[in-house]
Amino acid sequence: MSGFTSRRFLRRLGGGLSMLSVASAGAYVSAAMHPAAAQQKAPDSKPALAKAVYEQQLTIGQPHVTAFCEWLLAGCADALKQPGFMGAKLLRSTPPAANTPLVLFVLGGPGAGKGTQCARIVAEHGYIHLSAGDLLRAARQAGSSEGQLIDEYIREGRIVPVEITVALLRKAMAASGGSRFLIDGFPRNGDNLAGWHSQMGEVAHVGGVLMYDCAEAVMEARLLERGKTSGRADDNAAAIKKRFATYRAETMPVVGYYAQLGLVHTIDGSQPVEDVYDKTQQALAAVHKADALRRAQVQVVAHLYAADRASLERWLASPAGKAHEAAVRERAASMDGASRASGAVRSRVLDVSTSLKPYGLDSLRAFD
Numbered sequence: 496m497s498g499f500t501s502r503r504f505l506r507r508l509g510g511g512l513s514m515l516s517v518a519s520a521g522a523y524v525s526a527a528m529h530p531a532a533a534q535q536k537a538p539d540s541k542p543a544l545a546k547a548v549y550e551q552q553l554t555i556g557q558p559h560v561t562a563f564c565e566w567l568l569a570g571c572a573d574a575l576k577q578p579g580f581m582g583a584k585l586l587r588s589t590p591p592a593a594n595t596p597l598v599l600f601v602l603g604g605p606g607a608g609k610g611t612q613c614a615r616i617v618a619e620h621g622y623i624h625l626s627a628g629d630l631l632r633a634a635r636q637a638g639s640s641e642g643q644l645i646d647e648y649i650r651e652g653r654i655v656p657v658e659i660t661v662a663l664l665r666k667a668m669a670a671s672g673g674s675r676f677l678i679d680g681f682p683r684n685g686d687n688l689a690g691w692h693s694q695m696g697e698v699a700h701v702g703g704v705l706m707y708d709c710a711e712a713v714m715e716a717r718l719l720e721r722g723k724t725s726g727r728a729d730d731n732a733a734a735i736k737k738r739f740a741t742y743r744a745e746t747m748p749v750v751g752y753y754a755q756l757g758l759v760h761t762i763d764g765s766q767p768v769e770d771v772y773d774k775t776q777q778a779l780a781a782v783h784k785a786d787a788l789r790r791a792q793v794q795v796v797a798h799l800y801a802a803d804r805a806s807l808e809r810w811l812a813s814p815a816g817k818a819h820e821a822a823v824r825e826r827a828a829s830m831d832g833a834s835r836a837s838g839a840v841r842s843r844v845l846d847v848s849t850s851l852k853p854y855g856l857d858s859l860r861a862f863d
């Protein structure tokens with residue numbers, strides 16, 4: 496999976512310079528504590544913690560990244576000469592390799608029509624369809640050691656521990672030999688999300704989420720109808736109620752997580768199957784386009800840390816700060832259009848409450 500995974504380290508250098516950074520695997524990182532800031536501290540005291548950060552984010556084409564980061568780092572080093580400035584870091588995302596499998600998660604309430612639409616996509620777009628629920632039911636049926644546990648969870652409409660589900664998905668993905676997957680009905684809660692990131696984050700690349708939106712009354716009617724023949728232990732009124740509650744409480748936040756990353760394509764699942772499929776085709780086209788762009792681009796995040804917000808704001812209002820901002824915008828805009836998403840640079844000043852860590856992790860998550 497592309498993006499930043501976080502790692503924190505603190506390094507001291509000779510000559511009163513310290514290096515403090517929230518670093519990311521595979522990312523270009525640099526940070527330097529300004530000597531003046533270091534000298535204000537007693538020799539045995541811990542380095543001061545930054546209280547404010549000036550952040551710039553932009554997206555650029557792969558060919559420009561190394562030169563751009565070197566240039567920007569030099570600009571940050573200049574800024575660090577200001578009083579109150581403590582350090583800087585540059586992060587860059589790592590786009591997935593061309594051969595990293597593409598995964599689309601397919602979410603939506605029970606009975607929203609996920610499986611129905613997946614079958615259509617498979618027929619026309621050559622995806623492998625893996626339904627997490629089907630894999631769990633098959634594992635239960637095959638008398639796996641976890642069979643009884645899976646059975647209890649499904650009857651209760653609860654989410655099976657992620658170790659079981661991800662192991663099944665991973666095995667099925669490997670066995671299929673495919674390179675494009677629709678993973679239907681997963682991830683369903685925070686535990687699923689964390690398990691996917693830790694087990695599959697480097698193995699597969701999540702290119703989008705197809706989210707089927709449908710009213711509970713419509714879904715319930717469909718499930719009760721399906722229950723007449725499905726033989727499923729959870730297609731009955733009592734279990735459906737629990738499944739809806741689980742979906743609202745646990746799965747909706749997962750959708751929110753991916754929405755924040757701009758990956759969710761919401762489709763009205765209450766319409767007739769053909770109409771839903773038309774919208775699905777449009778969503779797929781958007782997913783494929785965005786994914787191709789994402790694979791060709793790198794997101795760069797620059798952070799300048801200061802002991803207080805006022806120092807950052809003073810510098811931003813000064814000719815030097817304005818020149819720095821303008822230079823970054825100009826350089827971003829000057830890179831050739833084919834390989835950059837836009838010349839847009841998002842800049843903001845944020846507070847860091849007690850340490851760099853919470854801020855750093857939040858900012859990294861936004862680019863996961």
Ligand SMILES: Nc1ncnc2c1ncn2[C@@H]1O[C@H](COP(=O)(O)OP(=O)(O)OP(=O)(O)O)[C@@H](O)[C@H]1O
Binds near residue numbers: 604609628680717
């Ligand atoms: N757009 C639709 N209009 C009417 N009925 C539909 C539509 N889509 C699916 N159905 C029917 O609704 C039932 C549930 O559909 P489906 O199995 O695709 O949902 P699902 O979201 O995969 O459900 P689950 O999460 O329970 O696995 C099926 O009987 C299916 O034939």
Ligand SMILES: O=c1ccn([C@@H]2O[C@H](COP(=O)(O)O)[C@@H](O)[C@H]2O)c(=O)[nH]1
Binds near residue numbers: 655681
């Ligand atoms: O990732 C998953 C997927 C499913 N479950 C359990 O299975 C049932 C049925 O799922 P469907 O997607 O409707 O087939 C679901 O209610 C969960 O109990 C799961 O735990 N984790």
